[in-house]
Amino acid sequence: MEYKEPHSSGALAAICTNLSKACDKQMRPTEAGLFGKLAAYFSQSAGVAGPVSFNDLDTCITSDTESGYVAVETRAQQVGDRGALRCVTWGKKVTTIHKSVLVRYAKQGDALMEGNNLYVCEACGFIAIAKEVPELCPICKAPASRFTKI
Amino acid sequence: MHAARNIALCTKDCLCLFICPTGATDTENGQIDFAKCLDGCRLCVDACPSHALYLVFDRYPVKPDKDVAVVSALDNLLESKAKQELIGAALAHEGNGGAKLAKAIAHSDRVLAEDCAREARYMLPQSNQTRKLLTELLGRRGDPGFPVEAIEQLLELLH
Ligand code: SF4
Ligand code: SF4
Numbered sequence: 001m002e003y004k005e006p007h008s009s010g011a012l013a014a015i016c017t018n019l020s021k022a023c024d025k026q027m028r029p030t031e032a033g034l035f036g037k038l039a040a041y042f043s044q045s046a047g048v049a050g051p052v053s054f055n056d057l058d059t060c061i062t063s064d065t066e067s068g069y070v071a072v073e074t075r076a077q078q079v080g081d082r083g084a085l086r087c088v089t090w091g092k093k094v095t096t097i098h099k100s101v102l103v104r105y106a107k108q109g110d111a112l113m114e115g116n117n118l119y120v121c122e123a124c125g126f127i128a129i130a131k132e133v134p135e136l137c138p139i140c141k142a143p144a145s146r147f148t149k150i
Numbered sequence: 151m152h153a154a155r156n157i158a159l160c161t162k163d164c165l166c167l168f169i170c171p172t173g174a175t176d177t178e179n180g181q182i183d184f185a186k187c188l189d190g191c192r193l194c195v196d197a198c199p200s201h202a203l204y205l206v207f208d209r210y211p212v213k214p215d216k217d218v219a220v221v222s223a224l225d226n227l228l229e230s231k232a233k234q235e236l237i238g239a240a241l242a243h244e245g246n247g248g249a250k251l252a253k254a255i256a257h258s259d260r261v262l263a264e265d266c267a268r269e270a271r272y273m274l275p276q277s278n279q280t281r282k283l284l285t286e287l288l289g290r291r292g293d294p295g296f297p298v299e300a301i302e303q304l305l306e307l308l309h
Contacts, residue, residue, distance in 0.1 A: 006286075007225070010232030014263035015283070019275045021264070027154050027184070027206045031275060031307055034300045038287075041297050048236045054248065057241075057255065060234045068230055071223040079217040084224060087269045091227070091262055098255060110247050118254040125261035127254050145158065150254045 009046035013039045054102055061099050065092065090124040093139050097127055118150040151207050152187035153194050155180065159202035166194035166203060209309075210276050216269075224270035231263035276308050 007015065020035035069092045076084035105112050112129065119128040124140035133144045155166075157180045166175040174186035175194050182194075182203075195203045238256030242249045271279040284301050291298040 008229055008232060010236050011225075011228050011263065011267070012287075014228065014232055014235070014260055015267040015272050017260065018264035018267045018272060019280060022273070022275050026275070028275075028307075031304060034304050034307075035275070037297050037300045038304075041295065046232070046236055048233070048240050052237045052240045054241065054252075056237050057234055060230055060237070064227065064230055068223075068227045072220065072227060075217065075219045075223055079220060081217060081220050081269075084220050084269045087224070087265050091265060094258065094262060098258065101251065101255070105248055105251055113250060118250060120254055120257045120261065122261060124265070125258035127258050148257065150250060150257060 009042045013042035013046060016042060054105070057098070058102055061095055061102075064095050065099070069095070090140050094125045094127075097139075101127060101129070119147040120150060122146045122148055151190050151192075151205050152184050153182045153192065153203050154206045155182055156202045156204065157181070159200050160198075161200045161202070163199065165197040165199060169193045169197045210274050213274070213277065216271050221270050224266050228263055228266035228270060231259050231266060235259035235263060275304075281305065281308065 016035045016039035020032045020039060023029075023032035023035060069088050072084055073088045076082075076088065101112075116129045116131055117133075119130065119133050120126070121128075121134075121137040121140065121142055123142040123146050124137060126137050126139045128134050128147070133147050133149065135144050136142070137146065153174070155175075160180070170176070170193065171191070172186045172188060174183040174188075177183050192205055195205055235256045238252045238259055241252035242256060271277070272283070274280065284305055287301055288298065290296050
């Protein structure tokens, strides 16, 4: 199989942290550390050009929901790739939550977070703005222990 | 193939200590002593009343190749998520209102990017696709600070 583009540094960082976590699950701490080292290298060589705003995020989110996920879903359905369909099912929901969080933040500003904590699900990326950590992730059903407090 | 312990589930009873023929289950850090664990034994896995013990494999199967069009579409999505993570990180760095929210979004985008990477052929560290990527990355050995030894060690360790 040949694929056209090489991955960007940012994508390589995510590929490497994913593989590092996979090594952790296999109880291979040495390999996990080596992938972690690679991820750190790619993270520090990645960056965005110029000033950015929350609007830029919004533009990417719209593109993901209107075309990015649609492309994966359409082809995954054709070839019966249920793993990719699972990724689409979770990812679309989480991306929609990014969108709604941005809309609420634009309206309410910092008041949105007042008295609340921010939690991210390590399994699917779900963002919770709440006083307490969720008992169960509403998207992927991971338990509270899989949440990271920001 | 050796046993491993999920420390969060272990209720510190008991039976694995009694049943293990080598003492591999009795350690000061709570994890199984892999050097002492007998390949394929699994006595403790079956004995544990808390389902806290499981088996970790040394070899993983070769998966069927992914459909090229699914992978290309996932690669595009991976790039988009990686870009959003960088935007979120830049916003968090600027430290203005919403910095914490931007940090949460960046963290979430990393998880989303990792999921795309997993389904786009990088699920198993031992897979041919991962090895192919690592081998290609060796070509960057001239870049300043590039951790070429890490890649060489990974290619050595992962089969
Ligand atoms: S699998 Fe057997 S040798 Fe290994 S820790 Fe369990 S009981 Fe001991
Ligand atoms: S048998 Fe299970 S619950 Fe008991 S000490 Fe061993 S791992 Fe923990």
